[in-house]
Amino acid sequence: MAKDSINWMAGGPQGSGVDTAANVFGKACGYGGLHVFGRREYHSNIKGLHSYFHLRLSKKEILANINDVDLLAAFDAETVVRHIGEVVSEGGIIIDSQHLNTKVLGIPTLPPEFRAQLQKFMQENNVGETLADWLEHAKKLNIQVFSVPYMSLLNQIGQKLGVTQISKITRMINVLTVGVSFALFRYDRALAEKAVRAVFAEKAKIADMNVIALNQAYDYAESMFKDEFKHRLETTAVKEERIFITGNQAVAMGKVLGGCRVQTYYPITPAADESEYLEAHEILKTSEENEAIIVVQTEDEIAAVNAASGAALAGARAATSTSGPGFSLMAEGLSWAGNSEIPLVITYYQRGAPATGLPTRNGQADLQFVLHAGHGEFPRIVLASGDIRECFYDAAKAFNLAEKYQLPVIHLLDKAMANCSQTYPVFPYHGFKIDRGQLLNEKNLEGKDYKRFVFTETGVSPRVALGTRRGVHWYTGDEHNESGHISEEPLTRRLMVEKRMKKLELIDKEMSIEDKLAFFGNQDAENIVVSWGSPKGAIIESLHLLKDDSLNVGFIQLRMLSPFPVEIVRSALTDKKRIIDVEDNYCGQLGDLIKEKTGIAPNYFILKYTGRPMTTTEVYEALKLILTDHAPKRQVLMYGS
């Protein structure tokens, strides 16, 4: 793979400011016109366990991480031993010199099975017991080591700031690593300063302190490691306005655009950040001025889904946001909403499952679950975004679909998208239209005998918000007649089931191909990749690399999984030599779905279920093996610590 990006990783114990360092680093690169893609990895833990941020930077657009680390900014010894294998030849490691004597096997946060792996590695490679020994080993692999005495830098900073108690400013080690990193890359320090000020925008004093720290570290590294490091980060001029955004933020913004005015949630990773972000921005800027989104933290996810349904009945666009365990609790409420034809939006961030699983890691093992969750048969729309930009537009669109077709819409995402951050041109949104479907008001009802569930040709009945004069009606979880009263009459039952279910045909008919799926690469090629969700970026980048190898392959990204676009998918997959299913799960759930709906089954699988998202490197390599007939039917990817 040709070198077209710089890859920086910061790692350290949770709570030590890894995220902040990465945010400063990413923003500073964004200010310099670079494209940034960042992946955040953390344990289910508040303080102490290993976390890291893997940033990829390039002058051209980038869509995913690759396996390389060009510069590893290690806050502690564990970061070095966990990631040393990812650092490339001619790459570098920045380490706090106070950790050099740390005995690697004595690091208390290492799980026993990982410690055993390290032990084996040390024996096989003749590596000694201290971190210094490990770094000697790194040097043999042509990795540069930059040992920095952070404590003495902090002492100097303390003197400048008039702080005598150094423990009060040790938090700033994260910014020191950023300063050292940028000095090694010989990157514009003014941009780094600007990024520090932006990240600490609400705390001017802390921003000042961190700017001093940044410069101290930069000066130190500039003088000590002058021009030693091979890699450079250069700024580039850009004309377009860009943003640096996470999936959680994109969904929140999309919801506001889509008219969501009540959001309910119960705290769960990785969904809660979205609700908190919304609550922080609850008063909305609109040309009407008096608009706000009400965010309600409920006592559990059962309350969250049902309160959202209640809000939707009252006429507000309403949503709830959760992850797997929470969605499991919502199943009954989902079924009620399906039966009562409620325009309800559920944002579902998948994480490593089953059970509590890998609460802070990625997964795509809930596709079949969301397609079938809730007892009984009822129509639902399932949208799956494949990147952060899609997160934004799909989140907005979900509310139009929910109201137009009066049913639950599940917006299916994953942790990778939730917590990745990426630069994009500012999302244009001014053309976005709100479509409230058949929502009647008091005037529309004049002289009419209103029935909420009146039978219609399409299955969609005109809807009225609770509180509308002349529109009194009833809802029930029981089967019901057109008025919404309980009915167990066989004919009514049959007609009501058909009324609800035929909306799926309507949706399939009315929605555009672009809403259902996206094609990439060469569609006429005899080989085709099928996937959904966050693997999208790595797959598209792999397609470009494969083209350079003269290997021909197309890619279908499924964007709407219910109702399933049967005919388009069937015709796209007919007569293909190789159909390669790429997903973050064990079973190949999309492959199963395609087979169920079209009768055509994928014959190759690239799967990952370690909880870490796919990188371009590993997807490319796996695809290449398949296309050159060197691969088994099923490859399981493993990259990522």
Add this chain to the structure above:
Amino acid sequence: MGLKASDFKTDVYADWCPACGNFGIMNGLQMAFAELGLEPHQIVLVSGIGCSGKEAHNVKCFGVHTLHGRTLPFAMGIKVANPNLEVVAVGGDGDGLGIGAGHFVNAGRRNLDITYILHNNGVYGLTKGQASPTLKFGLKTKSLPRPNINEAVNPIALALIAGYTFVARSYAYDVRHLKETIKSAIQHKGLAFIDCLQPCPTYNNINTKEWYAGEDRKDHSGNPQSRLYKLEEENFDPVVHDWNEDWKKKTAAIEKAQEWGDRIPIGIFYKNQLEPTFQERLSQRIPFYLTSPPAEQKLCDENGNSYVNLDAFLDDLKTN
């Protein structure tokens, strides 16, 4: 011209057993709505699952017959989206204190301005008479294979501790008292709870209409001595006038809530209008919340163009 109770009737056949307490509660609701001058479209009656769940279909106003135990979350969502609606939730004792106990408690933390009427008959009627969370320990109602092995929850005490700001008890067969209690509950600014005692003529053969009426304890002249007595007739003052007396009023109410057996108090146990409602708390943050609640926001112009301006979000995220 105001509406009459009969204007709140629907033509849906009420399929409860003859002499079911639900008839009294249904009548009490219809009378209370009429006397308060409410119109059907202003009210949302939210119900749970069980015999009482069907009540939503027998009262002419918006009816939302929900899931077992989830009455309060639905009611919350409706009220938060449109605080101008009069939201009344009804549900059984199993619904509210068994499967829905978490919601019952947490509703108290919010003090939404809604009314919740618990249909308390000690049994799960619709599933044929199992013990509900309010059935006393050791009782063996008709269809129980063994005497009840669980202690009972005290709904009044639980509501008080959870933070309900209006806590009352009434009796389904005393429709006049019930109607007045419902009116007070609806007029109360905050979360109002009514523990409505009711016989289940089919499955609760212990706490029967005759038992409440005291047919088994006649005085010298042969008159039955009702087990129910009215707090207001004993000069019990439930109102919190000042925060300083709040705990005293609460403990006095809890003390009253322990009474059972031969003397069962009905009436208002506790009333506190000093506590800000959830709507008021939201209004502190969002001054236009009540005048422009979520359900009434326009979202877009007549051509569907969104009114929203995302600059505030985007400016924070910009890299140049």
